[in-house]
Amino acid sequence: MASGIKDKVAILGMGCSNFGERWDCDPEDLMVEAFEECLGDAGIETRQIEAAWLATAIEEIHVGKGGLPLSFGLRLPYIPVTRVENFCASGSEALRGAVYAVASGACDVALALGVEKLKDTGYGGLPQRSRGVLNSMWWANYSAPGAFAQLAAAYRAKHGIAVDELKRAMAHVSVKSHENGAKNPKAHLRNRITEEKVLDAPMVAEPLGIFDCCGVSDGAACAIVTTPEIAKSLGKTDLVTVKALQLSVSNGVESGYSSWDGSHFMTARIASRKAYEEAGIKDPRAEISLAEVHDCFSITELVTMEDLHLSPEGGGVKDVLDGFYDADGGLPCQIDGGLKCFGHPIGASGLRMLYEMYLQLQGRAGDRQVKDPKFGLTHNLGGAPHQNVCSVAIVGSYDG
């Protein structure tokens, strides 16, 4: 029986660039901005990094393929650099590579960096590219908001919820994230909005209006990881360690078998259950202090809270409307503004979530600081509800 990743790897340092429409920045600028902060935080030099993982999802937009962009950008000393891509979970995937490398003993210090340069397309939203020679011939033509909007139709049908009530809960999700993002100096969107504004916004994909969709941003985030012992030897206190890293990838049941009803994420249910087990968490609703979930769209966040076993099935609407996930609620969610307002440079997003958890667990989150957090959960969802990859990570204070 495998012992899992719990407490084998500590975060030595982290950095995150400002997210947003960084018209004046190349990917190199974004990577270096995040890395400078990270290196200073870790208190080491570049030459001490023994292996690196680069996450970027849409490589043809400026960043490039392979490990070269990272090795060139940071002038890494000819070490192993691996580029990973797993849709929106790419950043978490880079972290997994670095954490597993350290846990295996193959190296002492490893870097995970995620970066995306999306604002070189000429239009809003994600870049539209061919989905490949076969998929493009039979997959429905669709966009990300249209794919995730499918959840709303199925969720309403399953739980018998009126469209107005669901829209109101979805609006609350976005209003809450704008409230949080306004306090975050690195966030892409820092304006507060009202429920009325969300409900009156132009439609993007029924029933998602423009304020039900997250920002599309440029940005980078990174982490340097090592063992708790080495971290201590470097003089670090208040260590944050990795408690769980899980990933679940669809194999076609949702899109090809007849069992899935379209209202939830099969992968998130599986990945979160395994993550709680790996972290030794029995009652996630009570034990998880904070969550950064993949709120690409308001409806995604709403159903995800159920899939993470934080809200009971069918109870997400009530919890959201009750303010359970607000900054002053029982389980603050998207305390940094989330994808919605911090922004969503795809390859960087998983590491951006971790960055906030790391700050919160060390009591360094400024205006956004939550009182005495113990466990922070991050969740990425890449693809579409009917076929996706889902990562769940849990980090917490180190007691050892």
Add this chain to the structure above:
Amino acid sequence: MIGLTAFGAYIPRLRLSRRSIVDAHRWNQPGLARLGKGERAMCNWDEDSLTMAVEAARDCLEGMRDSAVPAVYLGSTTLPFEDRQNAGILGAALGLGEDVRTADVTSSQRAGTSALMAALEAARGGEGGSLVVASDQRRTKAGAAQELQFGDGAAAFTVGREGVVARLLGMHTLSVDFVDHYRGANREFDYNWEERWIRDEGFLKIVPRAISKALADAGVEAERVSRLILSSTLPRAAEKVAGSLGIPADRLADSLHAGVGEAGTAHPPLMLVQALETAGPGEVLVVASFGQGCDVLVFETTEAIAELPQRRGVQGSLARRREESNYNKFLAFNGLIEREKGMRAEVDNQTALTQLYRRREMLLGLVGGTCDVCGTRQFPKSRVCVNPNCNAMNSQSEFRFSEVPARIVTWSADHLTYCPDPPLHYGMVQFDGGGRIFANFTDVDVGSVEVGQRMRMMFRVKDYDDQRGFRRYFWKAAPEFAPQAAASASAAGE
């Protein structure tokens, strides 16, 4: 006995009000107002002669999907490919297999009837069960009279020796190089000569001569003709032909001009289908088709016509209707205006022909798999069964989903993805009996879609590759349409 053994039709759901065309051109073409009554059938943005042909053929083959079809003849002058056999795509979409003779018949407005004659001649030689389809989507310049007169549509027949519902009594063709209009190679639009000359020197001289010879071939006197199926956009031309032959004007079949428009090579076949839908046994139907001469066929309905299962046909197609009064949409769908499509439309839709060939049954025929171990139906067919309790390897036989009814599991209406007619609707549809697909929807109205709604798959254009002149076809989900329900609803309304 040889003759027609089944028939079917398809008319696009969209009907453009002629008033909207007249209004748009009134500033420079006030004379068009005389043609401004009624409506014309109009292809949706994802329909063309080939997709309409598939629908007419499916209607025709209703209830006889297991019968072998030895040959497919496709008549049209508006086929999507000049050099890639269109009848071959039609056969593949219908899942007729590879042991089938296929031919495109084109270049004349007679192409529909000429295709039918070729199949009947083959039936005389012993070939039974061939499929004949005529389909046209004729483009005109904006503001041409023909824009008001034409319409889009398709008709299909099976021809053979068994189960004949309309026996062939005789036929005749006159081939005359009378050039009323022409369209040169690589030209987009027809060039037309003067109407009065076409009528007086062409139609009224050539058509009666051809009909007389066909009646003589059939051994039928003019007074025995129950229905004269003859269409022309020329004023009173059909009436004059009937009069000159001694056929009473009330025997002229409905021209379908009021609600459909002249559907090119498909028009005489469409009128023949409509006549067959209402005909009892023992009726003599004469169908004539004018174009560089004239084809004439003489049929007599048999007792078997009463036993043919009900189909959508022309009546059902007319009932499946949505009025369109936005002429700009017609201009856009027909490429008659340069429109801003947004940068999302710039995505390169090159088709890998190698891939298209490897998966041709899946892509053209919507063929998936059934697991021989657990019985799970799945799309696409895969090497490992999708059932999580099975996952057998190499266990699947082919299963065709195109004719299986489905229902909506999830959906959205997307304003972001490029679509010529936004919003783009799509969602997961679940097939009765198992299997599902995340599919684009077509022929849906904003606000009309809901979870659980019954859907039917239709063969449509998925993407246009304007850079290379290619178009991709695939299957989409459209709201189910029940001709019986529509008929009884309209009867109740009366």
